[in-house]
Amino acid sequence: MEIVVRLDVMLALRKMKARDLADQIGISEQNVSLLRTGKVKGIRFNTLACICEVLDCQPGDILEAVPIE
Amino acid sequence: MIKSLPTVLFFATWALLVGAVPMLVGLFLSGTFEPDAVRAAFPHLHISQALSPMWFAVTILVGLVPWAVGLWVLYQMQALFALYRTDRALTLDAAHLIRRIGTGLLVLAITHVVTYTLQTLVLTSANADGERVLSVSFGTPQIGFIMAAGLMVVIGRSMIEAAKAVDDMRGII
Numbered sequence: 269m270e271i272v273v274r275l276d277v278m279l280a281l282r283k284m285k286a287r288d289l290a291d292q293i294g295i296s297e298q299n300v301s302l303l304r305t306g307k308v309k310g311i312r313f314n315t316l317a318c319i320c321e322v323l324d325c326q327p328g329d330i331l332e333a334v335p336i337e
Numbered sequence: 338m339i340k341s342l343p344t345v346l347f348f349a350t351w352a353l354l355v356g357a358v359p360m361l362v363g364l365f366l367s368g369t370f371e372p373d374a375v376r377a378a379f380p381h382l383h384i385s386q387a388l389s390p391m392w393f394a395v396t397i398l399v400g401l402v403p404w405a406v407g408l409w410v411l412y413q414m415q416a417l418f419a420l421y422r423t424d425r426a427l428t429l430d431a432a433h434l435i436r437r438i439g440t441g442l443l444v445l446a447i448t449h450v451v452t453y454t455l456q457t458l459v460l461t462s463a464n465a466d467g468e469r470v471l472s473v474s475f476g477t478p479q480i481g482f483i484m485a486a487g488l489m490v491v492i493g494r495s496m497i498e499a500a501k502a503v504d505d506m507r508g509i510i
Contacts, residue, residue, distance in 0.1 A: 299510045
C-alpha cells in the first residue's frame with residue numbers, strides 16, 4: 269500500500285486556492301505544492317489538523333491508502 | 338562574529354596548507370635535513386659515524402609522515418570551514434568531515450609515536466651490537482591528543498546521526 273494525497277480534490281471541492289490554504293495554515297506555498305504532488309516523506313499531525321480545520325474535512329478525505337501497482 | 342569565524346579559520350587553514358610547502362623547502366635549504374642536524378635533533382642517541390647518508394634520508398622521510406597526515410587533516414578542516422561559511426553546518430558532508438578530521442588526528446597521534454620509534458631504530462641501526470636503541474615515547478601530550486581525537490570521532494558520528502535526522506525532518510511538512 270502507498271499513501272496518496274488527495275489535497276487537490278478537497279481544494280477543488282472547497283473552491284480554494286493553494287495559496288489561500290498556505291496563508292491560512294501558516295506554511296509556505298511551496299510546501300503546499302509539494303504536499304499536493306505527494307513529494308513529501310510525511311505530514312505532521314498539527315499540519316494535518318490545520319488543513320482539516322480550514323477545509324472542514326477529515327484526514328481520510330485528504331489521505332488515501334491505495335495498493336502499489 | 339560567529340559568521341566570520343569560519344571564514345577566518347578557512348583562510349587560516351589555507352594559509353597553513355600553502356605555507357607548508359615553502360616552509361618544507363626552507364627547512365631543506367637551511368640544512369635541517371643534513372646528517373649533522375639530524376644528529377643534533379636526537380642528542381640523547383649515540384649515532385654511529387658509520388651510518389650511511391641513505392639511512393639519514395630514511396629517517397627524514399619517516400619524519401615527514403606526520404607532516405603529510407597533518408596536511409591531510411588541514412585539508413579536511415578547510416573543507417569543513419567552507420561548509421560552515423555557506424551555512425551548511427548540519428549536513429551529512431560536514432558530519433563526515435568532522436569524523437574524518439577526528440580519525441586524522443588519531444592517526445597523527447599514532448604516527449608521532451611510531452615515527453619516533455622508527456627513527457631511533459634507523460639511526461642506531463649502524464651501532465655495534467648492544468648499542469642499538471628501540472625507543473617508544475608515549476606521554477601525557479599523546480594521551481591528551483588521542484582523547485581529543487577520539488572525542489572528535491564520537492562527535493562526528495553523532496553529527497552523522499543528527500544530519501540524517503535533519504534530512505528526514507526536511508521531508509516532513
